[in-house]
Amino acid sequence: MVLPDDFYCRDDGDRDVLRTTAALARGFAERAPAHDRDGSFPHENVAELRAAGYLRLTVPQAYGGGGAGVWRMVLGQERLARGDGSTALAVGWHLYTIGKQAQCPTWPKEALERVFRDAADSGACINAAVSEPQTGSPSRGGRPTTLARRTDRGTWVITGRKTFTTMAPELATFVVSATAVDLERTASFLVARGTPGLRVAETWDSLGMRGSGSHDLVLDGVEVPDSALVEPNLQQSAPDAGAEVRGGPSAGWNLHIPAVYLGIARAAADFATCYAVQRRPNSLQGSIAEVPHIEQKLGEMQRLLLPAYNLLFTLARRWDEDPPARAAMGGAVSACKLVVMDAVLAVVDLAMRIVGGAGLSRKLPLERYYRDVRAGLHNPPMEDAALAALARQAVKQMEAELVAR
Ligand SMILES: Cc1cc2nc3c(=O)[nH]c(=O)nc-3n(C[C@H](O)[C@H](O)[C@H](O)COP(=O)(O)OP(=O)(O)OC[C@H]3O[C@@H](n4cnc5c(N)ncnc54)[C@H](O)[C@@H]3O)c2cc1C
Incomplete structure (x- = not known):
């Protein structure tokens, strides 16, 4: 492009992110053709992002993260995508999920702290699994057909199927939307990889973004503790009713x-x-x-x-x-x-x-x-x-x- 590569760098922090992502993008570009051809997930790219500290970019500094705002995230993401769009999109959902909770928390404090620490300490990845075969894009307001029922043990049991779960082969935590039968509303649960009944069905075989691992997620009687329920945040007394109309506070x-x-x-x-x-x-x-x-x-x-x-x-x-x-x-x-x-x-x-x-x-x-x-x-x-x-x-x-x- 006719603008210099560092045109959008404001300071040394931005230049660091640009240097790191430019170097990583070179390796990503070499691997991209094979992952695109095979529809395989680029685990090695995520490992390099983890080693470079990029997976903690938007975690608050108080938890050992980079504390980046939207500008720095955008700067890094654009540069990574020049190497491999699939990897950039996948890691972007992780940075976004953490960044928006850091700036505008809607989850209970303990859950947030766990997610921030896991990302900062071990580069554990997180993304939302909200799309469904019957509901389509969740942005249109359809109720999830995935159901969560409260048990008399005080836990929740979740059953359903999600589509388009980007980065599914790598995620440590899935933010699963479900209709909480007892609350009669849509809820979000943090479900850890390896929870019995949770499995990734490798269905992603698409025209584009073939390396993004946007597979189906199957939940077959997945039992999670009450603390896994992060939205609605029952600790918060007054939800922000106008947020949706304004495009959301994040x-x-x-x-x-x-x-x-x-x-x-x-x-x-x-x-x-x-x-x-x-x-x-x-x-x-x-x-x-x-x-x-x-x-x-x-x-x-x-x-x-x-x-x-x-x-x-x-x-x-x-x-x-x-x-x-x-x-x-x-x-x-x-x-x-x-x-x-x-x-x-x-x-x-x-x-x-x-x-x-x-x-x-x-x-x-x-x-x-x-x-x-x-x-x-x-x-x-x-x-x-x-x-x-x-x-x-x-x-x-x-x-x-x-x-x-
Ligand atoms: C590369 C990639 C990565 C993704 N990653 C994720 C992810 O990580 N997590 C996740 O949950 N989802 C993810 N998605 C899914 C995405 O957010 C959408 O849910 C998905 O693309 C289906 O939305 P749709 O509108 O195309 O499909 P549908 O909702 O099935 O709609 C089909 C068609 O009907 C129209 N339509 C449907 N309902 C209405 C309505 N009520 N009013 C008007 N028109 C309507 C739509 O415009 C569209 O043309 C990803 C998608 C892609 C392509």
Whole structure:
């Protein structure tokens, strides 16, 4: 890209994260073709992230973590994704789950402390298992068909099936949503790997993000203690009723998703640019980079990437530095993901056109980038829901303005 690599580094801490992730991404890029071909999970990449201390990036400093905010997480995630989108997406869910609980805790203190310590001390990974075959995307408000029943021993027994559980082969803790029969509402439980009745069904065999291990999770009478129930937080007296309408008090952490897809598209743009500079067919005096229609496409990729990066980092910075502004930022964060998705889909398409027929080859990484970005459409927020929410917000604001005039 035309901006220098460290353009978004504010300080030495950012430069450290960029150096670490850039070095790791080189190894990830070498392994990515094999994991993509086999649909295997890149455990060795996670081991390297763990050894580098990256898995504690968003854990609060008081627990031995990096205490990173959204900006630094986004910086690292974009850089990792240039090496391997699947690994970056997987680790992004872990950083996000911890970061948003660190900034805006909704779980009981003991559960939070355990998760923070496990991540800081041993790089134990966590992610949510919320999607289901019958419910689809949980963002649409469907009740989980996974059921949790309280026993007379004071424990909970959970039965159901989850889909799209990213990083399932590596997770130490699954945040499982279920309909708590006794509470008559949706609840979340922390379920540890190895709990009897819990198993990963290796079903993930998709067009893109093939190395993300987004398998099914099967819960067959999984018994957990009452302390595993983290949401609703029964220790909290007043839940924040307006949070959902405003996009949630932790909406900014969702920026880990556009960061990953931007990283993949950037890798595609860099690859196509490098290819164009080096490709010298004997019908030309120089490289294809000098051909007018290729030049236009190379410029167009930059034109699409620059504002997408700018929006991502502008929102990340504002989120970190201006807590009072967060309440109004949910819509903008959702819009950022849509803007980024439009840009990255266009960029990988241009990159394929620039490279030509060779871009179809499995020997080159471009066709993988092309497939991987497609998955972003199906990560939250979903486009139609985000547009409807934006429209409602705009209309509501206009109505308020008209009344005030
Ligand atoms: C790479 C990847 C990683 C993921 N990781 C995770 C993860 O770690 N944990 C997790 O829980 N989930 C994860 N997901 C799942 C994701 O969040 C969605 O649940 C999943 O993509 C299915 O959502 P959907 O809207 O496409 O499907 P569905 O909900 O089945 O919808 C199918 C179609 O119908 C439309 N539709 C359905 N219901 C409605 C409605 N009520 N109103 C309007 N339109 C509707 C949708 O727009 C869509 O076009 C992941 C998905 C991907 C692709």
